[in-house]
Amino acid sequence: xxxxxxxxxxxxxxxxxxxxxxxxxxxxxxxxxxxxxxxxxxxxxxxxxxxxxxxxxxxxxxxxxxxxxxxxxxxxxxxxxxxxxxxxxxxxxxxxxxxxxxxxxxxxxxxxxxxxxxxxxxxxxxxxxxxxxxxxxxxxxxxxxxxxxxxxxxxxxxxxxxxxxxxxxxxxxxxxxxxxxxxxxxxxxxxxxxxxxxxxxxxxxxxxxxxxxxxxxxxxxxxxxxxxxxxxxxxxxxxxxxxxxxxxxxxx
Numbered sequence: 001x002x003x004x005x006x007x008x009x010x011x012x013x014x015x016x017x018x019x020x021x022x023x024x025x026x027x028x029x030x031x032x033x034x035x036x037x038x039x040x041x042x043x044x045x046x047x048x049x050x051x052x053x054x055x056x057x058x059x060x061x062x063x064x065x066x067x068x069x070x071x072x073x074x075x076x077x078x079x080x081x082x083x084x085x086x087x088x089x090x091x092x093x094x095x096x097x098x099x100x101x102x103x104x105x106x107x108x109x110x111x112x113x114x115x116x117x118x119x120x121x122x123x124x125x126x127x128x129x130x131x132x133x134x135x136x137x138x139x140x141x142x143x144x145x146x147x148x149x150x151x152x153x154x155x156x157x158x159x160x161x162x163x164x165x166x167x168x169x170x171x172x173x174x175x176x177x178x179x180x181x182x183x184x185x186x187x188x189x190x191x192x193x194x195x196x197x198x199x200x201x202x203x204x205x206x207x208x209x210x211x212x213x214x215x216x217x218x219x220x221x222x223x224x225x226x227x228x229x230x231x232x233x234x235x236x237x238x239x240x241x242x243x244x245x246x247x248x249x250x251x252x
Contacts, residue, residue: 011046012053019058023074030076034064060214062242077149080104081245088192094183096175104146113143113208114171118160125157128223129231136160138169140178143208146243150209153238162187162232178233179224187232189224196220198241209240216241 009017019035022028035043040051055072058064065075080103086092087102100109121129121137129137140156156178158168167174168181179189201209201217209217218239226232 010050010053011044012050013057015040015044015046015051015054016057019054020061020063023063028074030074032074033070034058034072034074036071056214059212062212062215065212075242077147077243079245080146080151080243081247082239084194084246084248085250088189090188093176093179096180098177099179100144107147110145111142112145113141115139115141116169116171117141118169121157125234128234129157129159131159138163140168149240149243151240151243153205153208154235155237156233156235158182158233182224182226182232187226187230189232190227191225191229192222193225194220194222196246201238205238209238211240212242218244218246 019028028034034055037048037051037055040046040054041048044051055064059066059072062079063075064072066072083102087099089102092099092102117139118136119139121131121133121135123133125137126133126135131137137157138160140154140158142154143150144152144154158178162185163169163181166181166185168178173181176183182189197219198216199219201211201215205211205217206213206215211217218241220237220239222233222235222237223231224233224235
């Protein structure tokens with residue numbers, strides 16, 4: 001691969017650019033096998049580490065994925081478009097629909113690793129929910145798997161005194177989910193706030209989300225407020241960044 005005087009990109013990045021363009025142009029489609037390390041070494045006259053780094057760039061970007069014993073392939077998973085405003089509309093959960101129905105269309109969503117417990121409230125959550133540090137919260141933990149691919153981990157915290165005896169304390173909260181049940185308890189969410197940031201995953205997060213090495217996660221912390229600004233839920237979410245497009249559509 002020739003390098004011009006004005007091109008200071010490392011060789012592995014140049015190779016990655018060529019492979020990426022072949023995917024964008026449709027030359028290589030979802031599920032197609034990419035050239036292996038030996039192929040890249042022979043074609044571009046580079047060392048094995050350079051070839052490995054080139055493939056690593058595409059894996060880190062979520063464009064490609066390794067399959068043990070088979071090689072590196074163009075990722076077949078279609079990113080999930082998370083419609084941040086429409087999904088939280090009362091028209092969704094108020095009508096008994098899951099807020100996920102605004103995102104997934106006809107795709108298959110499975111919720112697993114569900115646990116519901118009651119614990120003393122963590123200090124950071126007590127501050128957001130505006131409750132005393134010695135109070136209990138209902139903690140709902142679950143994993144969301146779309147088309148067989150884990151995409152999100154979520155942990156919700158709700159005041160235990162508020163949700164005691166309701167379906168919120170069960171694994172299946174029923175039609176419309178937690179927000180519909182809160183409405184039945186007289187604590188209907190009327191306002192939401194989401195904070196978004198990013199970091200590298202913990203080992204546990206990487207394992208549970210089946211992340212390729214080097215893939216960051218998106219963290220979204222959502223607080224639901226009832227009338228008069230009363231916080232009724234904090235939901236801490238960890239998203240596979242390569243599986244998501246975050247969409248926010250609103251009027252000026």
